Amino acid sequence: MNKPVFDKSNLPSRHVSVGPARAPHRSFYYAMGMTAEEIAQPFVGVATCWNEAAPCNISLNRQAQAAKIGVKHAAGTPREFTTITVTDGIAMGHEGMRSSLASREAIADTVELTVRGHCYDALVGLAGCDKSLPGMMMAMVRLNVPSVFIYGGSILPGTMNGKDVTVQDVFEAVGQHQAGQLSTCELEKLEAVACPSAGACGGQFTANTMACVSEAIGLALPNSTGAPAPYESRDQYAVASGEAVMNLLDKNIRARDIVTLKSLENAARVVACTGGSTNAGLHLPAIAHEAGLEFYLDDVCDIFRDTPYFVDLKPGGQYVAKDLYEVGGVPVVMKELRKAGLMHEDCMTATGRSMGEELDLIEREADGRVIYPVETPITKTGGVVGLKGNLAPEGAIVKVAGIAAQHQIFTGPARVFDCEEDAFEAVKERAYEEGEVLVIRNEGPSGGPGMREMLSTTAALSGQGMGKKVALITDGRFSGATRGFCVGHVGPEAAAGGPIALIETGDLVTINAMSGELNVDLTDEQLAERKAKWKGSRETIYASGALWKYAQLVGPTYRGAVTHPGGKAERHEYFDL
DSSP states (O other): OOOOOOOGGGSTTHHHHSSGGGHHHHHHHHHTTOOHHHHHSOEEEEEEOOOSSSTTTTTHHHHHHHHHHHHHHTTOEEEEEEOOOOOHHHHTTSGGGHHHHHHHHHHHHHHHHHHHHHTOSEEEEEEOSTTHHHHHHHHHHHHTOOEEEEEOOBOOOEEETTEEEOHHHHHHHHHHHHTTSSOHHHHHHHHHHSOOSSSBOSSSSHHHHHHHHHHHHTSSOTTTTOSOTTOTHHHHHHHHHHHHHHHHHHHTOOHHHHSOHHHHHHHHHHHHHTTOOTTHHHHHHHHHHHTTOOOOHHHHHHHHHTSOBOBOBTTTSSBOHHHHHHTTHHHHHHHHHHHTTOSOTTOBOTTSSBHHHHHHTOOOOOOSSSBOOTTSOSBSSOSEEEEEETTEEEEEEEEOTTOOGGGSEEEEEEEEESSHHHHHHHHHTTOSOTTOEEEEOSOSTTTTTSOOBOHHHHHHHHHTTOTTTSEEEESSBOOTTOOSSEEEEEESOGGGTOGGGTOOTTOEEEEETTTTEEEESOOHHHHHHHHHHOOOOOOOSOOSHHHHHHHHHOOOGGGTSOOSOOGGGOSOOGGGO
């Protein structure tokens, strides 16, 4: 390939590498074995969320080396660095889950600080687990440098008794074990085979949902997210991504040229038609916020409402990410959306070409098994639905993929819990009744703090065979692996005095996913009377440290639970300093 020649006089890295005044800085680069030629080239940050916390992240280091090769091929100088990850599968079901959503902000902050501090000209970001994907994309948009995102890839499915199994099956098996329906021996067999390789959880849970978002929004190369983590082809995608970021730098195509309202709408379409994680309703507004765009939970849910659901993925369906990849991946999904007039084709992508130009290159068609033709979808509306009502004035969200229409309306008496632990204990002891609406409050972004996921509780309910016989609502979150009629992101949260703080055990709650409503059978006057008597939310044990800081700064869920003023308040752009 013909390598471009870059003039660094207008690039950020000139501040640390050009001119006599930067001799001390160049001394540091020579100390690391860099040549004069490498110092004279653009500096590209290669950021990974590599760690040994979980299989989601373990292959990122290897893929980063391949990305660096691509940068070098295209006349750039890669500089690798790492940031944190909190992996939800490990953090789930205990106090550690409070760190999860806060880690998204920490990832964005630390990548921003590293790039600013070292004056990198462009960014390749690799992430593997739930919050690390939006955190990395948020950093790209915040910095507004030429950027390419790389997903670490999904885990291979395990096999037990001739069937594919995932970690979702293990969580649900815990509920079966508690109910006496599964022996300890069988549970131990399942846990030993469910996760056979490196990679993120295999269903259309949050990691794979946000991986699909990265392609649909344009920050990742087409089809780059689908290959499972162990596949050597992932290295080829990484090399291509390193080359691609240099092409973007050459053409001065930056992250906000790619991430626009139209591309955010494309991303929401892909979440809807694949039955993706409800967490997309939190992360898409947060990514938009970094660009100074208003794209809130309502906007996401409006798109969910009129997008057909036609990709049959777990947890609502049958297949995993590897299966989607083998039938053509996200590009084929977007090609089907385009047939229905549901894609903005003029959006820029990481290739330097438009989305329409990229889709013109896709020859494969829907296979009819994993990807249904858009004309004959699984259901005519998206797999995720937004709700509003007197119990959620700022909105809430529920995944209905895999739930039959007759089960999408639920009315029952509330059984109120003030934290997830209390709810989990009640479920474990079967201290609830069929037909009830379990309410878990004080789990919002500020009140939790940290907006924990409730997978342990929902999986236990499913394992007990009660997933369709009770409903659950919370101001916290749900895992992308959650099944059943489970409403999350209820806002305002309890800590802000939202109606969820005021309801009592026995109040009649109605969830209607068909009409998009969430109501409690109380009048405005009754709610106002209870609000007048409300003594505030329960105090948390987090009175200092990172989670205290997060609780002080975090905004409302419907705006993405973000912690700073965002792109609208900017007075400068990093790249132009």
